[in-house]
Amino acid sequence: QVQLVESGGGLVQAGDSLRLSCAASGRTFSSYAMGWFRQAPGKEREFVASISYNGGMKNYADSAKGRFTISRDNAKNTVYLQMNSLKPEDTAVYYCAAGRGPFIRTSWGDYDYWGQGTQVTVSS
Numbered sequence: 001q002v003q004l005v006e007s008g009g010g011l012v013q014a015g016d017s018l019r020l021s022c023a024a025s026g027r028t029f030s031s032y033a034m035g036w037f038r039q040a041p042g043k044e045r046e047f048v049a050s051i052s053y054n055g056g057m058k059n060y061a062d063s064a065k066g067r068f069t070i071s072r073d074n075a076k077n078t079v080y081l082q083m084n085s086l087k088p089e090d091t092a093v094y095y096c097a098a099g100r101g102p103f104i105r106t107s108w109g110d111y112d113y114w115g116q117g118t119q120v121t122v123s124s
């Protein structure tokens with residue numbers, strides 16, 4: 001079992017930055033990949049970014065490339081999503097998820113555990 005708790009969401013203006021955090025407990029954090037997904041009202045949950053078990057590999061959705069950075073601190077059992085140059089279309093509930101194995105995945109079906117989500121709202 002893995003418990004995930006996100007934090008760091010909020011209401012910001014276009015062009016601002018936010019850093020989301022996700023604290024994990026339970027299974028050995030350094031043994032599995034982590035991912036961030038988001039879901040906007042009326043839309044399906046979509047992949048944002050993923051990071052391998054040791055941080056050596058990262059993958060981003062096209063919408064996140066160049067603006068978002070995923071990182072992890074295995075000593076703190078925490079994964080982060082630094083979001084810069086935010087746009088109104090980034091408005092969504094952001095979820096962190098624990099992967100089924102150590103390597104990056106882009107499909108939500110490859111993640112076994114999910115946090116409760118944190119709301120990010122970007123005003124224009």
